[in-house]
Amino acid sequence: MNSNKIEKVAFETAPGPTVTPKSAIIAGGGIGGLAAGIALEQAGWQVSVFEQAAEFKAIGAGLTIWPNAVKALYTLGLREDLEKMGVSEFAGGFFTEKGELLAKISYAGILERYGAPILAVHRADLLDALLNKLGKDRLRLGAKLLDFSQDEKGVTANFSNGETAQADVLIGADGIHSKVRKKLFGHKPLNYSGYTAWRGVAPTPKKPFEAGETWGKGRRFGLVPLNGEAVYWFATDNRPEGEPHDPAHRQEELLTLFDGWRFPVKELIATTPAANILRNDIFDLPPLDKWTVGRVTLLGDAAHAMTPNLGQGACQAIEDAVVLAGCLDQSAEVPLALEHYEELRRGRTTRITRQARQVGAVGQWRNPALVWLRKQLARLLLPRLQDRQLAPILNYEADRVAKTGVILNGPR
Numbered sequence: 133m134n135s136n137k138i139e140k141v142a143f144e145t146a147p148g149p150t151v152t153p154k155s156a157i158i159a160g161g162g163i164g165g166l167a168a169g170i171a172l173e174q175a176g177w178q179v180s181v182f183e184q185a186a187e188f189k190a191i192g193a194g195l196t197i198w199p200n201a202v203k204a205l206y207t208l209g210l211r212e213d214l215e216k217m218g219v220s221e222f223a224g225g226f227f228t229e230k231g232e233l234l235a236k237i238s239y240a241g242i243l244e245r246y247g248a249p250i251l252a253v254h255r256a257d258l259l260d261a262l263l264n265k266l267g268k269d270r271l272r273l274g275a276k277l278l279d280f281s282q283d284e285k286g287v288t289a290n291f292s293n294g295e296t297a298q299a300d301v302l303i304g305a306d307g308i309h310s311k312v313r314k315k316l317f318g319h320k321p322l323n324y325s326g327y328t329a330w331r332g333v334a335p336t337p338k339k340p341f342e343a344g345e346t347w348g349k350g351r352r353f354g355l356v357p358l359n360g361e362a363v364y365w366f367a368t369d370n371r372p373e374g375e376p377h378d379p380a381h382r383q384e385e386l387l388t389l390f391d392g393w394r395f396p397v398k399e400l401i402a403t404t405p406a407a408n409i410l411r412n413d414i415f416d417l418p419p420l421d422k423w424t425v426g427r428v429t430l431l432g433d434a435a436h437a438m439t440p441n442l443g444q445g446a447c448q449a450i451e452d453a454v455v456l457a458g459c460l461d462q463s464a465e466v467p468l469a470l471e472h473y474e475e476l477r478r479g480r481t482t483r484i485t486r487q488a489r490q491v492g493a494v495g496q497w498r499n500p501a502l503v504w505l506r507k508q509l510a511r512l513l514l515p516r517l518q519d520r521q522l523a524p525i526l527n528y529e530a531d532r533v534a535k536t537g538v539i540l541n542g543p544r
């Protein structure tokens with residue numbers, strides 16, 4: 133055990149005019165933490181990412197990565213990886229549970245309009261690509277952040293593996309239950325959305341099918357092709373928070389819940405390995421008034437956990453990473469750079485969190501009159517509404533914000 137070891141993340145001061153690289157501790161090796169690590173390394177910082185999990189086991193199902201985040205990932209040098217891993221330009225629709233088409237979804241033209249495609253990827257593939265780009269030697273596993281302190285010179289953090297690290301900045305990318313957030317701002321209760329979500333990846337059905345979302349009463353099912361071989365699906369149902377459940381019966385329960393739904397809903401549930409079906413109660417974090425204290429800030433779900441209804445949680449974490457590194461790169465003063473980062477990012481993520489919650493609330497309507505109303509609205513307005521809602525989200529260019537320091541799509 134290296135219990136009393138103090139690890140200086142920064143290089144020792146070199147003689148002569150050489151500039152000493154600044155150093156960063158990142159708590160959390162999820163999508164946000166790894167993306168921030170890459171962005172900071174590119175800006176010439178020394179980075180160490182501390183992850184509580186003992187092994188880098190990329191769990192999860194699929195993810196949609198929208199053009200705003202695809203562009204940010206290009207900035208991080210992941211264009212080639214993304215081209216290999218993702219399916220883009222998929223089409224589909226919004227359907228009733230019996231299969232009636234309410235509105236078509238087409239992402240054709242998205243590349244021309246927003247400068248990048250929309251991609252559906254396996255979370256494991258994205259995490260692998262991020263870690264390879266960062267470099268495995270930058271990641272400490274089995275290292276849960278326990279505590280930290282700061283003064284005008286730097287930050288010191290202690291980890292469950294006995295390590296103590298010092299650096300110029302600490303970034304809390306430690307997810308929705310962030311320890312860093314709690315220490316900075318105290319306990320902030322999460323908002324329960326009123327529904328639970330299940331996710332899985334199934335083999336592609338042999339018969340032709342249409343991707344998209346299917347809406348029932350208080351229940352939804354979405355499916356997106358990941359590649360020729362696999363389909364990512366998610367399901368939701370209105371449930372009380374923290375309902376006791378038996379993982380051994382997850383698949384059976386879903387087959388009952390979605391009995392009679394359009395093809396290939398039941399087929400996808402039935403062909404997913406039962407042990408790989410994930411279940412989460414869905415929460416978001418009420419917007420924080422601040423993300424930063426001195427040399428410590430928050431990023432990704434730790435700062436702005438949102439419901440998954442717009443597929444933007446990870447996308448926003450990736451944008452955060454690029455903007456944060458830009459701010460730190462351009463200012464000699466770490467606390468000022470962090471304040472600037474927060475100013476650039478807080479309005480946008482607050483607005484997207486609110487929109488995602490609203491979309492989820494409508495999607496989960498179960499009252500028959502409201503369900504009828506939703507169908508009419510979907511038929512008449514959905515493509516136009518979707519377009520209006522998505523444009524300001526998708527046209528964001530994190531790289532440009534990082535370089536110019538101009539707030540794009542800030543609070544209205």
Ligand SMILES: Cc1cc2nc3c(=O)[nH]c(=O)nc-3n(C[C@H](O)[C@H](O)[C@H](O)COP(=O)(O)OP(=O)(O)OC[C@H]3O[C@@H](n4cnc5c(N)ncnc54)[C@H](O)[C@@H]3O)c2cc1C
Binds near residue numbers: 165331444
């Ligand atoms: C059902 C569902 C579907 C979703 N679909 C999409 C989608 O299609 N597109 C999209 O963009 N987003 C989607 N999201 C959201 C996305 O998953 C999250 O927003 C994203 O994973 C946040 O990344 P993060 O790195 O901030 O946090 P996390 O992924 O939670 O990573 C945090 C990491 O920190 C580690 N950690 C925690 N505490 C400590 C500690 N004390 N010390 C060290 N390490 C610690 C954790 O082990 C974890 O590895 C979805 C979410 C759900 C629930």
